[in-house]
Amino acid sequence: MEKVLISTRDLSKIYHMGEVSVEALRDATLDIYEGEFVVILGPSGSGKSTLLNIIGGMDTPTHGKVFFRGQELGDLDDNGLTRYRRENIGFIFQFYNLLPNLTARENVELVTDMSSDPLDVMEVLDKVGLKERADHFPSQLSGGEQQRVAVARAVAKNPEVLLCDEPTGALDNITGRVVLKVLKEINRSLGKTVLVITHNAAIAEMANRVLYLSNGRIASIRTIENPIDPERIEW
């Protein structure tokens, strides 16, 4: 947990909506270490997603810098950012965003086909507990299962970081817990850094560190010495 993987310096993001400017993020400075499990908490509109999107190379800050292993993202052009996302980032969304036309396995293969150092597709599906359902289409899977396919898809290309935007937001607590367990397992056994955005404070207890965002600022950072097992999370 010593090596810094991602660092942000004085990140600000201002959205101009007509005559109104909204400062979604203000002076966010932060280091994230390799293999860390970080939960970012905050009410809606606090800047969580903006921070995540900027870290993921999907959005650019108005001020400030983001470094990934010392490489400043602002120096990358569109192709560079695409490559960065392809090689280093695995995204998981609230609404899964699987391709409805592809089976679970094919959704994962879609990503492994283009990455340089992918994991074995079936092994990853096994890890998320969906080996048996590999040839099902998204419409034949439950929400939790779809989200686990999405996790598998994000993991299979063997990225450094998983960025999860409300991964349990659309799930009930039982299926949600299964997804969280899978994320934790991937964090532990594969050593992937995981960032989870949520407004569900209960989830924070499974993290190594918790960031509180409020009004676009990082209000506090809390380190948890003994993260609890996701099984024991209640909400």
Next chain:
Amino acid sequence: MKKLMLMTLRDIKSNKGQYIAIIMVVVVGITMYNAISMSFYNLNSATENYYEEYRLPHLFVRLNNAPESVVGIIGRTDGVSSAQGRLVLDVPMEIPGYEGRVHARIVSVPRSNDGALNKLHLEEGRYVSGDHRDGALVEKLFMEFHRLDIGSSIYPIINGKRVELKVSGKAISPEYIYAVPSAQDMMPDNERFTILYLEHSFVQQLTGYDGLVNEVVLQLEDAGKAKEVKKKLEDRLKHNGLISVTERKDEVSYAMMDTELNALQSMGFAYPAVFLLIGSIVIYMLLIRLVDNQRRQIGVLMALGFTKGAILFHYIGYALLVGFVGSVLGSLAGVRLAEVLTRYYLTFFNIPILQVKTYADVVVLGILMSVVFCGVAGFNAAKRVLRILPAEAMRPVAPIEGKKWWGERILPFLAGIRISWRLTFRNMWRNKKRTVFTVVSIAMTVGLMISIMTMLDSMDYLFDKAFGDALSYDYKVAFTGSVHRDVVKDLGEFREVTYAEPMAEYPVRLMNGWRKENTMVTGLVQGSRVYKLFDMKGNRVEVPREGILLTEGLAKSLGVKRGDNITIEALNKPGIERRIAVKGIVEQYLGGSAFMEVGALDAVLGEGSTINAALVNLRYNGEEIAGDIEGMPYVQSVKEPDDMVKQYNEYMGLIYAYIGVIVVLSCIMGFAIIYNTTTISIMERRRELASLRIMGFTNNQVAELIFNENTAVSAMGLIIGMPLGVFMAAQILKLMPEDMISLPLVIFPKTYVLAAATVALFVILAQLANMRRISRMDLVEVMKSRE
């Protein structure tokens, strides 16, 4: 309601490209409809008015020189309202500064033009009366070709004497809208044929035919009784040297104009209908997508209390708007194009009183058709609004059911192809309806293009065939009338003539029951060395000793096959009718469409051992000898087969213009369709595509998915469109004026290649035009919104 309208306009504004593309398809269809229909009406009313105002005769009586008293006899016949005698004779003519010989037809006209039948329209100069009695009125297009002016000298050779005449005016006659000497000549030849209108008594004086006429033209009290009066005249004049009585509909110029108008009329509906049909398919697809995308909004509107009817109408409104705007623009363009096309016609037909009018009923009907077509498409797409329940609509749509398509189940290897292609096929399968519509639209576009380009192929083939194998004579010598077969021997006397063979051509009517066709029968010698016939398999065929050979087109329109009997009636000699056996079917190329042995033809229609033409080959230095032959007393014209091509191409200029217009318009349409399909498949899957981008797919990789799909759909459209094009071409060929030429249906591989290349180009262009949609996709925005 006003707000809904505002929404419509804003939606359209934010998807400009797509709406412009659809509107273009409608514009194209309506432009064509207006242009072709209006040029039809313009021409039709112009010719009708012209015939009426300038008193085109209903019947033409041709006689061996008869005393002028015959005019009185005819004039007093029941049903005849007026009759006018005249002398008509074909003579060679010299034009200063022009090397070739010209074939002039002298037509005598009464002293006064007012009230005359076949009244002349003078573009310039003076009528041939009074001081100008010894002047000549010359046909307009000929004067323009040779740059003759009022006062220029021309030198017709009458009875072997070179006579100098001064041009006193530039004229046109309703009898020669389409100025050809006879049905034998397919195309007007403004270089070598013209009509001279000379005062009647002056012609009598020049020719020495004092007190004689050889034609009487007449108008009837009731045009519907032409047949009866014709019969009556035939009986009455039997002993007055009658040659023939012809109705105006059988006169060459009238018949050609009629065919032309018919073709125009049927084209005026067929093509625009195809365009509108495609346009409505595209609108249908677009609206389906729109309604699906705006489900949530529809739910909100319903929750707010808008009635389903109002919402339904809101969506149909898009289609109506497209139909209306497209048809209004199309009408504007169509009116302009109609003017251009109509004026273009004027270079082929001599019509003085052409009024280029805008026909309000055509415009209104066009707009109506367009609005109805679009409205029906719009309704069919928008009616799915009715199935939406507000509460459901506001929830996100259930994920689309993913499925393997049957192809993957049947053909296991398809499951092993690259994922991006697997996705492509499954997407096509997922949107079956849309895929089918797109394929059909592209197929129709390809069909249009191929059918039209086939015309060019067929013509090329015809010329190649004609000059490659079939027609190898250097010149065709036409005699002024029937001459004895031995005249061919005279031609052989010329040292430079290496070969000469007799030939005859007579205008006839072929009949099988109620089916009738007017055509030329060509008489050839057996074993002809310079005019070869081939059957449909390409084997050489000889003219039979007895019986007749027909081209395929002619046999079809008569409904006969080998072994059937048909009736042949001479058009140049009334009363001669024979039954004759069809001995075979031959390929068509330039020239005739019915063939007999020259002796057998003479036995049926001739005067005993007579012919009226000869085919010759020359040693070299052909031009000069041809001139000499043309100078022989009984020779009417000497023509190279190339002249036919030249004339044909000139006439085809008109067809080329249409071909050009249709090709350009189909291209616009083809592009519009493919552009729309591309746009829709991007818009519909923005979320999917955005996820791919976020996962690290490059813009190009995402574009490839769309491109694959378009390629696959277009390829299918091509595969179906090609045979469709062949089928459509066959239909168009049926519309072509049959008497003139029946084109074989020939399609060169290059046409298919060209069609495929065009479609490929459109796919690429549509893709490029849409690349921005992919590269400018705001990933964050797309992922945030849950449609």
